[in-house]
Amino acid sequence: MFDLQDLYQEIIIDHSKRPRNFGALEGANRHAEGDNPLCGDQIEVHLIVEGDTVRDVCFEGRGCAISTASASVMTDTIKGKPVAEVKAMFEQFHRLVMGEEDSGSDVLELDRLGAFAGVRDYPMRVKCATLCWHTMNAALEGQDDPISTE
Amino acid sequence: MNVATEHRPAPRLDLERIQADFPILGEQIYGKRLVFLDSAASAQKPRQVIDAERMVYEREYANIHRGVYYLSQRATDAFEAARETTRAFLNAREAREIVFLRGATEGVNLVAYSWGLDNLKAGDAIVLSTIEHHSNIVPWQLLRDRLGFEIRVAPVDDEGQIDMAAYRGLLDERVKLVAMTHCANSIGTITPIREITRLAKELGAVVLVDGAQAAPHLPIDVREIGCDFYVFSGHKTYGPSGAGALYGRGELLDAMPPWQGGGEMITRVTFEKSRFHEVPHKFEAGTPNIAGTIALGAALDYITGLGHEAIQAHEHDLLDYAMARLGEINSLRVIGTAREKAAIVSFTLGDIHPHDVGTILDREGIAVRVGHHCAQPTMDRFDLPATVRASFGIYNTREDVDALYDGLRKTLEIFA
Numbered sequence: 001m002f003d004l005q006d007l008y009q010e011i012i013i014d015h016s017k018r019p020r021n022f023g024a025l026e027g028a029n030r031h032a033e034g035d036n037p038l039c040g041d042q043i044e045v046h047l048i049v050e051g052d053t054v055r056d057v058c059f060e061g062r063g064c065a066i067s068t069a070s071a072s073v074m075t076d077t078i079k080g081k082p083v084a085e086v087k088a089m090f091e092q093f094h095r096l097v098m099g100e101e102d103s104g105s106d107v108l109e110l111d112r113l114g115a116f117a118g119v120r121d122y123p124m125r126v127k128c129a130t131l132c133w134h135t136m137n138a139a140l141e142g143q144d145d146p147i148s149t150e
Numbered sequence: 151m152n153v154a155t156e157h158r159p160a161p162r163l164d165l166e167r168i169q170a171d172f173p174i175l176g177e178q179i180y181g182k183r184l185v186f187l188d189s190a191a192s193a194q195k196p197r198q199v200i201d202a203e204r205m206v207y208e209r210e211y212a213n214i215h216r217g218v219y220y221l222s223q224r225a226t227d228a229f230e231a232a233r234e235t236t237r238a239f240l241n242a243r244e245a246r247e248i249v250f251l252r253g254a255t256e257g258v259n260l261v262a263y264s265w266g267l268d269n270l271k272a273g274d275a276i277v278l279s280t281i282e283h284h285s286n287i288v289p290w291q292l293l294r295d296r297l298g299f300e301i302r303v304a305p306v307d308d309e310g311q312i313d314m315a316a317y318r319g320l321l322d323e324r325v326k327l328v329a330m331t332h333c334a335n336s337i338g339t340i341t342p343i344r345e346i347t348r349l350a351k352e353l354g355a356v357v358l359v360d361g362a363q364a365a366p367h368l369p370i371d372v373r374e375i376g377c378d379f380y381v382f383s384g385h386k387t388y389g390p391s392g393a394g395a396l397y398g399r400g401e402l403l404d405a406m407p408p409w410q411g412g413g414e415m416i417t418r419v420t421f422e423k424s425r426f427h428e429v430p431h432k433f434e435a436g437t438p439n440i441a442g443t444i445a446l447g448a449a450l451d452y453i454t455g456l457g458h459e460a461i462q463a464h465e466h467d468l469l470d471y472a473m474a475r476l477g478e479i480n481s482l483r484v485i486g487t488a489r490e491k492a493a494i495v496s497f498t499l500g501d502i503h504p505h506d507v508g509t510i511l512d513r514e515g516i517a518v519r520v521g522h523h524c525a526q527p528t529m530d531r532f533d534l535p536a537t538v539r540a541s542f543g544i545y546n547t548r549e550d551v552d553a554l555y556d557g558l559r560k561t562l563e564i565f566a
Contacts, residue, residue: 004509004513013565039521040522062535064503064506
Protein backbone atom coordinates (compact mmCIF):
# COMPACT_ATOMS: atom_id res chain seq x y z
CA MET A 1 0.00 0.00 0.00
CA PHE A 2 1.54 3.28 -1.03
CA ASP A 3 0.86 6.56 0.59
CA LEU A 4 0.20 9.96 -0.91
CA GLN A 5 3.16 11.28 1.05
CA ASP A 6 5.40 9.03 -1.04
CA LEU A 7 4.41 11.06 -4.05
CA TYR A 8 3.91 14.50 -2.57
CA GLN A 9 7.04 14.59 -0.43
CA GLU A 10 7.96 17.81 1.28
CA ILE A 11 10.79 18.49 -1.15
CA ILE A 12 8.40 18.11 -4.09
CA ILE A 13 5.79 20.42 -2.59
CA ASP A 14 8.54 22.93 -1.75
CA HIS A 15 10.05 22.94 -5.24
CA SER A 16 6.61 23.09 -6.88
CA LYS A 17 5.67 26.18 -4.90
CA ARG A 18 9.05 27.86 -5.09
CA PRO A 19 10.70 26.58 -8.26
CA ARG A 20 14.46 27.22 -8.47
CA ASN A 21 16.14 28.46 -11.64
CA PHE A 22 12.79 29.63 -12.98
CA GLY A 23 12.82 32.19 -15.78
CA ALA A 24 14.71 33.19 -18.88
CA LEU A 25 18.48 32.68 -19.07
CA GLU A 26 20.70 35.41 -20.43
CA GLY A 27 23.28 34.07 -22.87
CA ALA A 28 21.64 30.65 -23.25
CA ASN A 29 23.05 28.71 -26.20
CA ARG A 30 20.77 25.66 -26.03
CA HIS A 31 17.02 25.66 -25.88
CA ALA A 32 14.10 23.23 -26.25
CA GLU A 33 10.36 23.15 -25.62
CA GLY A 34 8.25 20.44 -24.05
CA ASP A 35 4.48 20.22 -24.34
CA ASN A 36 2.03 17.70 -22.89
CA PRO A 37 -1.18 19.11 -24.34
CA LEU A 38 -3.48 16.57 -22.68
CA CYS A 39 -2.19 17.67 -19.26
CA GLY A 40 -1.64 21.26 -20.23
CA ASP A 41 1.98 21.03 -19.05
CA GLN A 42 4.33 23.31 -20.98
CA ILE A 43 8.02 23.85 -20.37
CA GLU A 44 10.98 25.59 -21.94
CA VAL A 45 14.50 24.65 -20.90
CA HIS A 46 17.40 27.07 -21.50
CA LEU A 47 21.01 25.96 -21.13
CA ILE A 48 24.45 27.48 -21.30
CA VAL A 49 26.79 24.72 -22.36
CA GLU A 50 30.50 25.56 -22.29
CA GLY A 51 32.73 22.89 -23.70
CA ASP A 52 31.58 19.66 -22.07
CA THR A 53 29.87 21.28 -19.11
CA VAL A 54 26.37 22.53 -18.36
CA ARG A 55 27.40 25.92 -17.01
CA ASP A 56 23.88 27.16 -16.27
CA VAL A 57 20.27 26.08 -16.76
CA CYS A 58 16.84 27.66 -16.29
CA PHE A 59 13.28 26.70 -17.11
CA GLU A 60 9.98 28.43 -17.76
CA GLY A 61 6.43 27.23 -18.20
CA ARG A 62 3.51 25.90 -16.26
CA GLY A 63 2.47 22.50 -15.08
CA CYS A 64 1.43 20.31 -12.18
CA ALA A 65 3.36 20.01 -8.94
CA ILE A 66 5.20 16.92 -10.11
CA SER A 67 6.37 18.43 -13.40
CA THR A 68 7.31 21.79 -11.86
CA ALA A 69 9.17 20.22 -8.96
CA SER A 70 10.93 17.80 -11.28
CA ALA A 71 12.15 20.65 -13.47
CA SER A 72 13.25 22.65 -10.45
CA VAL A 73 15.20 19.77 -8.90
CA MET A 74 16.63 18.81 -12.27
CA THR A 75 18.03 22.27 -12.92
CA ASP A 76 19.52 22.41 -9.44
CA THR A 77 21.08 19.01 -9.90
CA ILE A 78 22.62 19.29 -13.35
CA LYS A 79 24.01 22.79 -13.03
CA GLY A 80 27.79 22.68 -13.33
CA LYS A 81 27.86 18.99 -14.27
CA PRO A 82 29.61 17.50 -17.33
CA VAL A 83 27.23 16.83 -20.21
CA ALA A 84 28.05 13.11 -20.18
CA GLU A 85 27.12 12.87 -16.51
CA VAL A 86 23.90 14.79 -17.09
CA LYS A 87 22.94 12.34 -19.82
CA ALA A 88 23.66 9.42 -17.53
CA MET A 89 21.48 11.06 -14.86
CA PHE A 90 18.66 11.37 -17.37
CA GLU A 91 18.84 7.66 -18.11
CA GLN A 92 18.91 6.78 -14.43
CA PHE A 93 16.11 9.18 -13.51
CA HIS A 94 13.98 7.60 -16.18
CA ARG A 95 14.64 4.14 -14.80
CA LEU A 96 13.94 5.42 -11.28
CA VAL A 97 10.45 6.73 -12.05
CA MET A 98 9.69 3.68 -14.17
CA GLY A 99 10.50 1.54 -11.15
CA GLU A 100 13.54 0.01 -12.81
CA GLU A 101 16.13 1.59 -10.51
CA ASP A 102 16.50 1.27 -6.79
CA SER A 103 15.91 4.62 -5.13
CA GLY A 104 18.78 3.72 -2.76
CA SER A 105 21.21 3.73 -5.67
CA ASP A 106 24.03 6.15 -5.02
CA VAL A 107 25.13 6.46 -8.62
CA LEU A 108 22.97 9.53 -8.99
CA GLU A 109 23.46 11.48 -5.79
CA LEU A 110 19.88 10.49 -5.36
CA ASP A 111 19.26 12.56 -2.28
CA ARG A 112 16.93 14.87 -4.13
CA LEU A 113 16.15 13.04 -7.35
CA GLY A 114 15.27 10.04 -5.20
CA ALA A 115 12.27 11.97 -3.96
CA PHE A 116 10.65 11.17 -7.29
CA ALA A 117 10.81 7.42 -6.74
CA GLY A 118 7.19 7.55 -5.52
CA VAL A 119 6.08 8.41 -9.05
CA ARG A 120 6.56 4.74 -9.98
CA ASP A 121 3.31 3.94 -8.13
CA TYR A 122 1.43 6.47 -10.24
CA PRO A 123 1.92 5.33 -13.84
CA MET A 124 -0.21 8.17 -15.20
CA ARG A 125 2.12 10.72 -13.61
CA VAL A 126 5.42 9.39 -14.99
CA LYS A 127 5.02 11.64 -18.01
CA CYS A 128 4.82 14.65 -15.67
CA ALA A 129 8.12 13.86 -13.94
CA THR A 130 10.01 13.09 -17.15
CA LEU A 131 8.88 15.95 -19.41
CA CYS A 132 11.59 18.35 -18.22
CA TRP A 133 14.34 15.72 -18.56
CA HIS A 134 13.33 14.81 -22.11
CA THR A 135 13.15 18.51 -22.96
CA MET A 136 16.57 19.20 -21.42
CA ASN A 137 18.01 16.23 -23.32
CA ALA A 138 16.50 17.55 -26.56
CA ALA A 139 18.18 20.91 -25.89
CA LEU A 140 21.52 19.18 -25.44
CA GLU A 141 20.97 17.24 -28.66
CA GLY A 142 19.95 20.37 -30.54
CA GLN A 143 16.50 19.01 -31.48
CA ASP A 144 14.10 21.61 -32.86
CA ASP A 145 10.78 19.81 -32.55
CA PRO A 146 8.85 20.23 -29.28
CA ILE A 147 9.06 17.24 -26.96
CA SER A 148 6.08 15.39 -25.53
CA THR A 149 5.93 12.51 -23.08
CA GLU A 150 2.22 11.81 -23.58
CA MET B 151 -45.85 24.13 -14.31
CA ASN B 152 -49.59 23.50 -14.11
CA VAL B 153 -51.76 23.49 -11.00
CA ALA B 154 -51.89 19.71 -10.75
CA THR B 155 -48.13 19.33 -10.48
CA GLU B 156 -47.81 22.16 -7.97
CA HIS B 157 -49.94 20.33 -5.44
CA ARG B 158 -48.48 16.86 -5.56
CA PRO B 159 -45.15 16.19 -3.90
CA ALA B 160 -42.12 16.24 -6.17
CA PRO B 161 -41.23 12.69 -7.18
CA ARG B 162 -38.14 11.40 -5.46
CA LEU B 163 -35.56 8.83 -6.42
CA ASP B 164 -35.23 5.78 -4.21
CA LEU B 165 -31.48 6.22 -3.80
CA GLU B 166 -30.88 3.06 -1.81
CA ARG B 167 -32.52 0.97 -4.46
CA ILE B 168 -30.67 2.76 -7.25
CA GLN B 169 -27.31 2.30 -5.55
CA ALA B 170 -28.07 -1.38 -5.08
CA ASP B 171 -28.73 -1.57 -8.82
CA PHE B 172 -25.15 -0.52 -9.66
CA PRO B 173 -22.79 -3.36 -8.70
CA ILE B 174 -19.63 -1.27 -9.18
CA LEU B 175 -20.64 1.06 -6.35
CA GLY B 176 -19.82 -1.80 -3.98
CA GLU B 177 -16.17 -1.71 -5.06
CA GLN B 178 -13.47 -0.49 -2.71
CA ILE B 179 -10.79 1.83 -4.11
CA TYR B 180 -7.56 1.74 -2.08
CA GLY B 181 -9.71 0.33 0.71
CA LYS B 182 -12.15 3.22 0.51
CA ARG B 183 -15.72 3.51 -0.68
CA LEU B 184 -15.90 4.39 -4.37
CA VAL B 185 -17.20 7.91 -4.85
CA PHE B 186 -17.80 8.08 -8.58
CA LEU B 187 -18.04 11.67 -9.81
CA ASP B 188 -17.18 11.16 -13.46
CA SER B 189 -20.48 10.19 -15.02
CA ALA B 190 -20.13 12.97 -17.58
CA ALA B 191 -17.19 11.05 -19.07
CA SER B 192 -19.00 7.73 -18.87
CA ALA B 193 -21.71 6.59 -16.49
CA GLN B 194 -21.76 3.33 -14.54
CA LYS B 195 -24.18 0.56 -15.48
CA PRO B 196 -27.12 -0.82 -13.53
CA ARG B 197 -27.62 -4.56 -13.20
CA GLN B 198 -30.65 -4.27 -15.51
CA VAL B 199 -28.35 -3.18 -18.36
CA ILE B 200 -25.65 -5.73 -17.57
CA ASP B 201 -28.28 -8.46 -17.37
CA ALA B 202 -29.88 -7.37 -20.63
CA GLU B 203 -26.58 -7.65 -22.47
CA ARG B 204 -25.72 -10.99 -20.87
CA MET B 205 -29.21 -12.27 -21.58
CA VAL B 206 -28.75 -11.61 -25.29
CA TYR B 207 -25.57 -13.70 -25.40
CA GLU B 208 -27.00 -16.45 -23.21
CA ARG B 209 -30.47 -16.76 -24.65
CA GLU B 210 -31.12 -15.00 -27.92
CA TYR B 211 -27.95 -14.18 -29.82
CA ALA B 212 -27.72 -14.49 -33.59
CA ASN B 213 -27.07 -12.05 -36.40
CA ILE B 214 -30.03 -9.84 -37.15
CA HIS B 215 -32.07 -9.06 -40.25
CA ARG B 216 -30.71 -12.14 -42.06
CA GLY B 217 -31.50 -15.54 -40.68
CA VAL B 218 -34.70 -17.43 -41.29
CA TYR B 219 -34.32 -19.29 -38.04
CA TYR B 220 -35.87 -18.67 -34.65
CA LEU B 221 -32.91 -17.13 -32.84
CA SER B 222 -32.18 -14.66 -35.58
CA GLN B 223 -35.77 -13.52 -35.56
CA ARG B 224 -35.73 -13.18 -31.81
CA ALA B 225 -32.51 -11.12 -31.84
CA THR B 226 -33.93 -8.99 -34.66
CA ASP B 227 -37.11 -8.37 -32.69
CA ALA B 228 -35.13 -7.34 -29.61
CA PHE B 229 -32.90 -5.04 -31.68
CA GLU B 230 -35.91 -3.40 -33.33
CA ALA B 231 -37.64 -3.11 -29.96
CA ALA B 232 -34.62 -1.07 -28.80
CA ARG B 233 -35.21 1.18 -31.80
CA GLU B 234 -38.79 1.76 -30.73
CA THR B 235 -37.61 2.42 -27.16
CA THR B 236 -35.13 4.99 -28.48
CA ARG B 237 -37.80 6.59 -30.65
CA ALA B 238 -40.01 7.02 -27.61
CA PHE B 239 -37.07 8.30 -25.52
CA LEU B 240 -36.48 11.09 -28.04
CA ASN B 241 -40.17 11.43 -28.99
CA ALA B 242 -39.31 11.00 -32.66
CA ARG B 243 -42.19 10.52 -35.07
CA GLU B 244 -41.10 7.18 -36.51
CA ALA B 245 -38.76 4.39 -35.42
CA ARG B 246 -37.07 4.50 -38.83
CA GLU B 247 -35.74 7.94 -37.89
CA ILE B 248 -33.45 6.24 -35.35
CA VAL B 249 -30.08 5.07 -36.71
CA PHE B 250 -28.01 2.92 -34.37
CA LEU B 251 -24.31 3.74 -34.26
CA ARG B 252 -21.35 3.53 -31.91
CA GLY B 253 -22.27 6.80 -30.25
CA ALA B 254 -22.64 10.55 -30.57
CA THR B 255 -19.25 10.98 -32.26
CA GLU B 256 -20.16 8.56 -35.01
CA GLY B 257 -23.52 10.31 -35.38
CA VAL B 258 -21.86 13.68 -36.00
CA ASN B 259 -19.48 12.06 -38.48
CA LEU B 260 -22.35 10.39 -40.31
CA VAL B 261 -24.15 13.69 -40.72
CA ALA B 262 -20.92 15.42 -41.78
CA TYR B 263 -19.99 12.88 -44.42
CA SER B 264 -23.46 11.99 -45.70
CA TRP B 265 -25.47 15.20 -45.43
CA GLY B 266 -22.49 17.57 -45.25
CA LEU B 267 -20.58 16.34 -48.31
CA ASP B 268 -23.71 16.73 -50.41
CA ASN B 269 -24.97 20.01 -49.02
CA LEU B 270 -22.01 22.16 -47.97
CA LYS B 271 -19.68 23.99 -50.32
CA ALA B 272 -17.28 26.92 -50.49
CA GLY B 273 -19.14 30.14 -49.70
CA ASP B 274 -21.41 28.42 -47.17
CA ALA B 275 -21.06 28.77 -43.42
CA ILE B 276 -21.86 26.60 -40.43
CA VAL B 277 -22.28 27.70 -36.82
CA LEU B 278 -20.87 25.89 -33.78
CA SER B 279 -20.40 27.22 -30.25
CA THR B 280 -17.40 27.77 -28.01
CA ILE B 281 -18.54 25.09 -25.57
CA GLU B 282 -18.71 22.19 -28.00
CA HIS B 283 -17.06 18.86 -27.31
CA HIS B 284 -14.23 18.13 -29.75
CA SER B 285 -16.51 15.55 -31.38
CA ASN B 286 -18.74 18.37 -32.63
CA ILE B 287 -15.79 20.46 -33.82
CA VAL B 288 -13.23 18.21 -35.45
CA PRO B 289 -15.52 16.39 -37.94
CA TRP B 290 -16.59 19.81 -39.27
CA GLN B 291 -12.99 21.03 -39.51
CA LEU B 292 -12.03 17.94 -41.49
CA LEU B 293 -14.93 18.58 -43.85
CA ARG B 294 -14.19 22.31 -44.02
CA ASP B 295 -10.66 21.53 -45.15
CA ARG B 296 -12.08 19.49 -48.04
CA LEU B 297 -15.00 21.71 -49.03
CA GLY B 298 -13.91 25.21 -48.05
CA PHE B 299 -16.95 26.42 -46.13
CA GLU B 300 -16.64 28.77 -43.18
CA ILE B 301 -16.94 27.76 -39.51
CA ARG B 302 -18.47 30.42 -37.26
CA VAL B 303 -18.39 30.12 -33.49
CA ALA B 304 -21.12 31.40 -31.18
CA PRO B 305 -19.36 32.74 -28.08
CA VAL B 306 -20.36 32.29 -24.44
CA ASP B 307 -20.53 34.87 -21.67
CA ASP B 308 -18.56 34.70 -18.42
CA GLU B 309 -21.17 32.36 -16.94
CA GLY B 310 -20.65 29.95 -19.82
CA GLN B 311 -24.00 30.70 -21.49
CA ILE B 312 -24.40 31.09 -25.23
CA ASP B 313 -24.36 34.79 -26.11
CA MET B 314 -27.65 34.78 -27.98
CA ALA B 315 -27.22 38.27 -29.43
CA ALA B 316 -23.87 37.23 -30.86
CA TYR B 317 -25.40 34.00 -32.13
CA ARG B 318 -28.13 35.92 -33.96
CA GLY B 319 -25.42 38.09 -35.46
CA LEU B 320 -23.75 35.03 -36.96
CA LEU B 321 -26.88 33.89 -38.74
CA ASP B 322 -27.29 34.95 -42.35
CA GLU B 323 -28.33 33.36 -45.61
CA ARG B 324 -24.91 31.71 -45.98
CA VAL B 325 -25.46 29.57 -42.90
CA LYS B 326 -26.53 26.08 -43.96
CA LEU B 327 -26.02 24.24 -40.68
CA VAL B 328 -26.05 24.93 -36.97
CA ALA B 329 -24.43 22.16 -34.91
CA MET B 330 -24.72 22.81 -31.22
CA THR B 331 -24.64 21.08 -27.88
CA HIS B 332 -27.74 20.63 -25.75
CA CYS B 333 -25.60 20.41 -22.61
CA ALA B 334 -21.89 21.26 -22.38
CA ASN B 335 -19.89 18.33 -21.04
CA SER B 336 -17.08 20.52 -19.70
CA ILE B 337 -19.03 23.05 -17.64
CA GLY B 338 -22.63 21.80 -17.59
CA THR B 339 -24.36 24.66 -19.42
CA ILE B 340 -27.78 23.68 -20.77
CA THR B 341 -28.27 25.68 -23.95
CA PRO B 342 -31.59 27.25 -25.05
CA ILE B 343 -31.68 24.70 -27.81
CA ARG B 344 -35.29 25.36 -28.88
CA GLU B 345 -34.57 29.03 -29.46
CA ILE B 346 -31.22 28.27 -31.11
CA THR B 347 -33.01 25.86 -33.43
CA ARG B 348 -35.92 28.20 -34.14
CA LEU B 349 -33.61 31.03 -35.19
CA ALA B 350 -31.62 28.71 -37.45
CA LYS B 351 -34.73 27.24 -39.04
CA GLU B 352 -36.04 30.72 -39.84
CA LEU B 353 -33.13 30.92 -42.25
CA GLY B 354 -33.68 27.44 -43.56
CA ALA B 355 -30.52 26.05 -41.96
CA VAL B 356 -30.31 22.43 -40.87
CA VAL B 357 -29.81 21.90 -37.13
CA LEU B 358 -27.82 19.12 -35.47
CA VAL B 359 -27.96 18.84 -31.69
CA ASP B 360 -25.22 17.06 -29.73
CA GLY B 361 -27.21 15.46 -26.94
CA ALA B 362 -24.48 13.24 -25.52
CA GLN B 363 -24.48 15.07 -22.21
CA ALA B 364 -28.17 16.00 -22.17
CA ALA B 365 -29.56 12.50 -22.62
CA PRO B 366 -28.79 11.26 -19.06
CA HIS B 367 -30.07 14.46 -17.44
CA LEU B 368 -32.97 15.93 -19.42
CA PRO B 369 -36.19 14.83 -21.04
CA ILE B 370 -35.65 15.07 -24.79
CA ASP B 371 -38.29 15.85 -27.38
CA VAL B 372 -36.79 16.24 -30.82
CA ARG B 373 -40.08 17.43 -32.27
CA GLU B 374 -40.48 20.10 -29.65
CA ILE B 375 -36.88 21.21 -30.21
CA GLY B 376 -37.54 21.18 -33.93
CA CYS B 377 -34.05 19.95 -34.83
CA ASP B 378 -33.15 17.87 -37.87
CA PHE B 379 -30.56 15.66 -36.20
CA TYR B 380 -29.96 14.67 -32.59
CA VAL B 381 -27.13 12.40 -31.44
CA PHE B 382 -26.39 10.70 -28.14
CA SER B 383 -24.24 7.92 -26.67
CA GLY B 384 -25.39 4.90 -24.72
CA HIS B 385 -22.44 4.89 -22.37
CA LYS B 386 -23.33 8.25 -20.85
CA THR B 387 -26.95 7.17 -20.34
CA TYR B 388 -26.06 4.23 -18.06
CA GLY B 389 -25.88 1.94 -21.10
CA PRO B 390 -23.04 0.10 -22.83
CA SER B 391 -20.13 1.76 -24.57
CA GLY B 392 -20.09 1.40 -28.34
CA ALA B 393 -23.85 1.78 -28.69
CA GLY B 394 -25.62 5.03 -29.45
CA ALA B 395 -28.07 6.62 -31.79
CA LEU B 396 -28.64 9.32 -34.36
CA TYR B 397 -32.10 10.76 -34.80
CA GLY B 398 -32.63 12.22 -38.24
CA ARG B 399 -35.79 13.74 -39.66
CA GLY B 400 -37.22 11.11 -42.02
CA GLU B 401 -37.27 13.23 -45.20
CA LEU B 402 -33.66 14.25 -44.67
CA LEU B 403 -32.46 10.71 -44.01
CA ASP B 404 -34.34 9.51 -47.12
CA ALA B 405 -32.58 12.08 -49.27
CA MET B 406 -29.09 11.46 -47.86
CA PRO B 407 -26.63 9.09 -49.52
CA PRO B 408 -25.25 6.13 -47.58
CA TRP B 409 -22.18 6.85 -45.49
CA GLN B 410 -20.54 3.47 -45.05
CA GLY B 411 -21.12 0.65 -47.49
CA GLY B 412 -21.35 -3.00 -46.66
CA GLY B 413 -23.75 -5.74 -45.74
CA GLU B 414 -27.12 -4.96 -44.17
CA MET B 415 -27.44 -1.62 -45.98
CA ILE B 416 -28.19 -3.01 -49.47
CA THR B 417 -31.04 -4.79 -51.22
CA ARG B 418 -29.24 -5.89 -54.39
CA VAL B 419 -25.53 -5.91 -55.26
CA THR B 420 -23.92 -6.49 -58.63
CA PHE B 421 -20.54 -5.28 -59.77
CA GLU B 422 -22.26 -2.70 -61.93
CA LYS B 423 -24.46 -1.20 -59.25
CA SER B 424 -25.91 -1.69 -55.80
CA ARG B 425 -29.35 -0.77 -54.58
CA PHE B 426 -29.57 0.51 -51.07
CA HIS B 427 -31.87 -0.47 -48.30
CA GLU B 428 -34.46 1.85 -46.81
CA VAL B 429 -33.75 4.15 -43.88
CA PRO B 430 -32.52 3.42 -41.24
CA HIS B 431 -30.80 0.27 -42.56
CA LYS B 432 -29.17 2.32 -45.32
CA PHE B 433 -26.98 3.81 -42.58
CA GLU B 434 -26.29 0.62 -40.64
CA ALA B 435 -23.65 -1.14 -42.73
CA GLY B 436 -22.17 -4.28 -41.24
CA THR B 437 -23.18 -6.28 -38.21
CA PRO B 438 -23.94 -3.74 -35.50
CA ASN B 439 -23.36 -3.91 -31.74
CA ILE B 440 -26.39 -6.17 -31.37
CA ALA B 441 -26.23 -6.99 -27.66
CA GLY B 442 -25.02 -3.51 -26.75
CA THR B 443 -27.86 -1.85 -28.63
CA ILE B 444 -30.44 -4.10 -27.00
CA ALA B 445 -28.88 -3.20 -23.63
CA LEU B 446 -29.03 0.48 -24.61
CA GLY B 447 -32.79 -0.02 -24.83
CA ALA B 448 -32.70 -1.44 -21.30
CA ALA B 449 -30.75 1.63 -20.11
CA LEU B 450 -33.31 4.01 -21.60
CA ASP B 451 -36.09 1.95 -20.00
CA TYR B 452 -34.26 2.28 -16.69
CA ILE B 453 -34.07 6.08 -16.98
CA THR B 454 -37.68 6.33 -18.09
CA GLY B 455 -38.71 4.06 -15.22
CA LEU B 456 -37.12 6.41 -12.69
CA GLY B 457 -38.77 9.38 -14.35
CA HIS B 458 -37.14 12.50 -15.68
CA GLU B 459 -38.88 14.70 -13.17
CA ALA B 460 -37.43 12.75 -10.24
CA ILE B 461 -33.99 12.59 -11.87
CA GLN B 462 -33.95 16.33 -12.42
CA ALA B 463 -35.13 17.07 -8.89
CA HIS B 464 -32.39 14.85 -7.49
CA GLU B 465 -29.66 16.31 -9.68
CA HIS B 466 -30.75 19.88 -8.96
CA ASP B 467 -30.53 19.11 -5.26
CA LEU B 468 -27.04 17.64 -5.68
CA LEU B 469 -25.91 20.60 -7.77
CA ASP B 470 -27.23 23.13 -5.25
CA TYR B 471 -25.66 21.23 -2.38
CA ALA B 472 -22.33 20.88 -4.21
CA MET B 473 -22.25 24.58 -5.09
CA ALA B 474 -22.96 25.47 -1.46
CA ARG B 475 -20.37 23.10 0.04
CA LEU B 476 -17.66 23.89 -2.50
CA GLY B 477 -18.49 27.56 -1.99
CA GLU B 478 -17.15 27.18 1.56
CA ILE B 479 -13.65 26.77 0.10
CA ASN B 480 -12.28 30.25 -0.54
CA SER B 481 -9.70 29.33 -3.13
CA LEU B 482 -12.15 27.27 -5.17
CA ARG B 483 -13.41 28.87 -8.38
CA VAL B 484 -16.30 27.32 -10.28
CA ILE B 485 -16.08 27.58 -14.06
CA GLY B 486 -19.51 27.69 -15.66
CA THR B 487 -22.32 29.17 -13.62
CA ALA B 488 -25.12 29.20 -16.16
CA ARG B 489 -28.65 29.63 -14.85
CA GLU B 490 -29.63 26.44 -16.69
CA LYS B 491 -27.06 23.87 -15.78
CA ALA B 492 -26.72 20.12 -15.39
CA ALA B 493 -25.14 18.56 -12.29
CA ILE B 494 -21.61 19.14 -13.53
CA VAL B 495 -19.21 21.29 -11.51
CA SER B 496 -15.96 22.29 -13.18
CA PHE B 497 -13.52 24.12 -10.92
CA THR B 498 -10.01 25.13 -10.06
CA LEU B 499 -8.51 24.99 -6.56
CA GLY B 500 -6.20 27.91 -5.92
CA ASP B 501 -3.10 27.48 -8.03
CA ILE B 502 -2.97 23.73 -7.43
CA HIS B 503 -2.84 21.96 -10.77
CA PRO B 504 -5.96 19.86 -11.52
CA HIS B 505 -3.84 16.75 -12.04
CA ASP B 506 -2.51 17.00 -8.50
CA VAL B 507 -6.05 17.47 -7.19
CA GLY B 508 -7.20 14.44 -9.17
CA THR B 509 -4.38 12.23 -7.90
CA ILE B 510 -5.03 13.15 -4.27
CA LEU B 511 -8.80 12.67 -4.61
CA ASP B 512 -8.17 9.31 -6.28
CA ARG B 513 -6.37 8.07 -3.17
CA GLU B 514 -9.54 8.92 -1.24
CA GLY B 515 -11.58 6.72 -3.57
CA ILE B 516 -13.01 9.75 -5.38
CA ALA B 517 -13.04 9.58 -9.18
CA VAL B 518 -13.12 12.98 -10.87
CA ARG B 519 -12.03 14.04 -14.31
CA VAL B 520 -9.12 16.43 -14.64
CA GLY B 521 -7.88 18.05 -17.82
CA HIS B 522 -9.57 19.82 -20.69
CA HIS B 523 -12.55 17.44 -20.95
CA CYS B 524 -12.25 17.19 -24.74
CA ALA B 525 -13.24 20.84 -24.89
CA GLN B 526 -10.03 22.83 -25.35
CA PRO B 527 -11.79 25.88 -26.86
CA THR B 528 -13.88 26.08 -23.67
CA MET B 529 -10.71 25.99 -21.54
CA ASP B 530 -9.18 28.68 -23.78
CA ARG B 531 -12.30 30.84 -23.32
CA PHE B 532 -11.73 30.84 -19.57
CA ASP B 533 -7.95 31.03 -20.03
CA LEU B 534 -7.28 27.78 -18.21
CA PRO B 535 -5.20 24.76 -19.25
CA ALA B 536 -7.44 22.40 -17.31
CA THR B 537 -10.07 22.10 -14.59
CA VAL B 538 -11.22 19.52 -12.09
CA ARG B 539 -14.69 18.30 -13.00
CA ALA B 540 -17.11 16.58 -10.64
CA SER B 541 -20.16 15.30 -12.48
CA PHE B 542 -23.14 13.73 -10.78
CA GLY B 543 -25.57 11.04 -11.79
CA ILE B 544 -28.64 9.29 -10.47
CA TYR B 545 -26.63 7.21 -7.99
CA ASN B 546 -24.76 10.08 -6.33
CA THR B 547 -25.69 11.41 -2.90
CA ARG B 548 -25.00 14.37 -0.66
CA GLU B 549 -22.50 12.10 1.14
CA ASP B 550 -20.54 11.95 -2.13
CA VAL B 551 -20.43 15.76 -2.16
CA ASP B 552 -19.21 15.72 1.45
CA ALA B 553 -16.50 13.21 0.51
CA LEU B 554 -15.41 15.53 -2.30
CA TYR B 555 -15.32 18.46 0.10
CA ASP B 556 -13.17 16.51 2.58
CA GLY B 557 -10.86 15.37 -0.22
CA LEU B 558 -10.37 18.94 -1.37
CA ARG B 559 -9.59 20.04 2.21
CA LYS B 560 -6.97 17.30 2.36
CA THR B 561 -5.53 18.49 -0.96
CA LEU B 562 -5.25 22.00 0.45
CA GLU B 563 -3.49 20.65 3.55
CA ILE B 564 -0.91 18.79 1.47
CA PHE B 565 -0.20 21.95 -0.51
CA ALA B 566 -0.44 24.27 2.50
